[in-house]
Amino acid sequence: MRYELYYWTGIQGRGEFVRLALEDAGADYVDVARQRGDNAMMPFLHGKHDGALPFAPPFLKAGRLVIAQTATILAYLGPRLGLVPGGQSAEIYAQQLQQTITDFVVETHDTHHPIASSQYYEQQRAAARKRAKAFRDERLPKFLDYFETVIERGNGRQALSRHSYVDLSLFQVVSGLDYAFPHAMRRMQKRIPRLRALAERIAERPNIAAYLQSPRRIPFNEDGVFRHYPELDPKR
Structure with missing residues (x-):
């Protein structure tokens, strides 16, 4: 098809x-x-x-x-x-994990648009700083620790018993957070070794590696979900 x-x-x-x-x-x-x-x-x-x-x-x-x-x-x-293990329980679990990723993406987006998506970032900068701090201190560790545990409970290398679309989505989340919150992600480095290793393996998969080097992969920018504003990610 x-x-x-x-x-x-x-x-x-x-x-x-x-x-x-x-x-x-x-x-x-x-x-x-x-x-x-x-x-x-x-x-x-x-x-x-x-x-x-x-x-x-x-x-x-x-x-x-x-x-x-x-x-x-x-x-x-x-x-x-072929991007999910067979069986109803695996398919349901994969969807559950994907919906949790969706929740995480929404919270990431709301760090730079905490008031309204219809307003420019510059119109809600003060609120964004407060929201981003709570995200860095509380929500980012909570979600990343959860997905680290998911991989540990899987087979130590992947979210499920074998490669799935969830792994690809976790790669995208890690890549986006590295762009948007590089300092916060460096501070999390030692807490998420399995998640980091998974993201690196996904980037090396032949079709993904080719895609990442192609013009089809649009670079991260300040119009998408993952945006980098230095004031939202201080070095501290």
Whole structure:
């Protein structure tokens, strides 16, 4: 099957979690908006297309199916791309972990937009500093310690019994946090050796390594989920 991925141009954002799965599996897919522009998504978002109504991108078109929400897309793709161990319990656990990653990504985003996504960062800078401090001190360690334990309880190398889309998403989270909060992540270094090793192995997978060196991998920037503002990540 040829998949159609719909996500905003110019940023990695939440669409990158889906893109990494498609790239790792060598799936036949087209990144529609990157070819036809963001307006290609509007018929779906305005309800002028058959199938389910997505609230926002990313969404995936697979035959007649229209699937939205990152965790739901990956739960659909996982068995079809060989990116989840077999069995209902493994599939449910993978989706549970992916939804926890989604929660983590939302909290990361809210460090630079704690009041409203509709406002510029500069309009909420003071609140962002307070939110980012709580994130660095409390939420970042809580989530990273959790995923370190997940890997330890798996097989010590991966989140589940074998390679899965969850591992790819954890790689993206670590990469994004290294960009957004380099000082905080250095302070966490000794607490997350398994998570670090996992991210390094993912980066070396042949399809991922090729993707990371290609123009398809948009660099992190200050328009996406993971943004670097020095005042939100002091050296202290």
